[in-house]
Amino acid sequence: MSIEPADLVPVRVGPMSAEAYSELLHRAERDRIDLSLARQLLQGAARRAQADQLFAAASRRRDRALGREITLVAHLHMVTPCEVEPSCRYCSLSSSIPSVRSERSLLPPGTLLRAVRFAVGRGVRAIVLIGGTNLRGSDEEIRGIVRSVRRVSAIDLALDVGPSLAPETLGWLKDQGVRTIYSALETTNAREFRRAKPGDDLDARIALDAHVDRLGMALGNVLMTGLGTSVDLLRSILFLKRYPSLTYLYFSTFHPVRGTPWAQRRPGSLRLSLRALAIARLVLPAVHLGLAEVEVEDPGSAARLAAQLAAGAGNTFAALLVYPHRTIDNVDAIRREALAAGFTLAGESPPASPPARSGPALPATG
Numbered sequence: 530m531s532i533e534p535a536d537l538v539p540v541r542v543g544p545m546s547a548e549a550y551s552e553l554l555h556r557a558e559r560d561r562i563d564l565s566l567a568r569q570l571l572q573g574a575a576r577r578a579q580a581d582q583l584f585a586a587a588s589r590r591r592d593r594a595l596g597r598e599i600t601l602v603a604h605l606h607m608v609t610p611c612e613v614e615p616s617c618r619y620c621s622l623s624s625s626i627p628s629v630r631s632e633r634s635l636l637p638p639g640t641l642l643r644a645v646r647f648a649v650g651r652g653v654r655a656i657v658l659i660g661g662t663n664l665r666g667s668d669e670e671i672r673g674i675v676r677s678v679r680r681v682s683a684i685d686l687a688l689d690v691g692p693s694l695a696p697e698t699l700g701w702l703k704d705q706g707v708r709t710i711y712s713a714l715e716t717t718n719a720r721e722f723r724r725a726k727p728g729d730d731l732d733a734r735i736a737l738d739a740h741v742d743r744l745g746m747a748l749g750n751v752l753m754t755g756l757g758t759s760v761d762l763l764r765s766i767l768f769l770k771r772y773p774s775l776t777y778l779y780f781s782t783f784h785p786v787r788g789t790p791w792a793q794r795r796p797g798s799l800r801l802s803l804r805a806l807a808i809a810r811l812v813l814p815a816v817h818l819g820l821a822e823v824e825v826e827d828p829g830s831a832a833r834l835a836a837q838l839a840a841g842a843g844n845t846f847a848a849l850l851v852y853p854h855r856t857i858d859n860v861d862a863i864r865r866e867a868l869a870a871g872f873t874l875a876g877e878s879p880p881a882s883p884p885a886r887s888g889p890a891l892p893a894t895g
C-alpha cells in the first residue's frame with residue numbers, strides 16, 4: 530500500500546493572537562486532530578509566543594499521559610550491514626568519502642557484546658540494536674545476534690533493522706524477549722520517500738509496521754523533517770495513529786553529510802521538528818516522543834534534551850550511542866539535566882559515576 534498525498538484544502542492562518550491560539554489548543558484537546566487542525570496548530574505556532582503556548586500544552590499532556598519519569602536507553606550501531614542499493618541519499622553510507630562511510634560500518638561481534646555489557650553497566654534500561662536493511666531478509670543473522678546478546682544479558686531489547694524480518698522471525702524475537710521493533714517510515718509521501726531512499730521500499734516498511742502491530746509488540750518509528758513539506762510531516766504523524774502498538778516515535782532533522790548526493794541540500798529545520806513533536810504529543814499523548822539521536826548524520830543531536838523536554842518530548846531517550854569507532858556517553862549529562870528539569874530516572878537510585886575500572890572497555894569516546 531503506497532501513501533499518496535490527497536488533495537488538500539488550503540488552510541491560511543495569519544498571525545494569531547494568544548487568545549485565538551489558546552482556543553485552537555482547546556479544540557485540539559477536545560476534538561479529533563485532523564490534518565486541517567494540525568496545519569492550523571503548526572502555522573499558528575510560527576511565532577515564538579504561540580510556539581511556547583503549544584509547547585506548554587504538549588508538556589502538560591505528556592505529564593498527564595506518561596508522568597515525569599525518564600528512561601535511558603542505549604543505541605548500538607550497526608549490528609547488520611545495509612544491503613539497500615543505492616544507499617539512501619542522506620545516509621553516510623552513500624558518501625564518496627571512506628572515513629564518512631566508515632561511521633556506519635559494522636560493529637564487530639566482540640565489540641557488540643562488550644558494548645552490551647558496557648551499556649548494562651551504565652544503567653540503561655534497554656538496548657536498541659540498529660542495523661541496515663536487507664529487503665531479502667536478514668533473519669538468520671538477526672537470530673544469531675539476538676542469541677549471542679541473550680547469552681550475556683536479559684536486558685530489554687529493541688531491533689531497528691528496517692523491513693529485514695519475516696513474520697515468523699518477529700514471533701521468534703517476541704519469544705526471546707525482544708519487546709520493540711522499529712520500522713522507520715521517514716515519510717509517508719511515497720514520492721519523497723523514493724527520492725530520498727531509491728533502493729528502499731516504503732510498502733515493505735508499512736507492512737512490517739502492520740505485522741508488529743498485529744503481534745502486539747511495541748512499535749517504534751522515525752520521521753524525518755526535511756523530506757517533503759511540513760504538511761507531509763503532519764500527514765505522516767496522523768498516519769501512524771492507526772497503530773495501537775505505536776510506543777516510540779522520534780523525529781530526525783535532515784542534515785547534509787559530506788560526500789553524499791545530498792551534501793548540498795538545505796538542512797531540515799530543527800524548529801519544525803520541535804513543533805511537529807509538540808503536535809504529535811497532542812495527537813498521540815501516550816507515545817514516547819523525542820528527537821532522534823543520529824550523531825553520525827546530525828552532530829549535536831544527542832545534546833538537545835532541554836529543548837525536547839520543553840516541547841513535550843519524553844520519556845525515553847538514547848543516552849549512550851555506540852558506533853564502531855566511537856562511543857558517545859551522555860548518561861551522566863542527561864541524568865543531570867533531567868533531574869534539574871524536575872524529572873526522575875526510571876530504576877534509579879543511580880550510580881552517576883563512570884563504570885568500574887574492571888568494566889568492559891570500548892573504543893574512545895567521541
Ligand code: SF4
Pocket residue numbers: 611612613615616617620621622660661662691726729
Ligand atoms: S536503509 Fe538506513 S542504513 Fe541503509 S542506506 Fe538507508 S539510511 Fe543508510
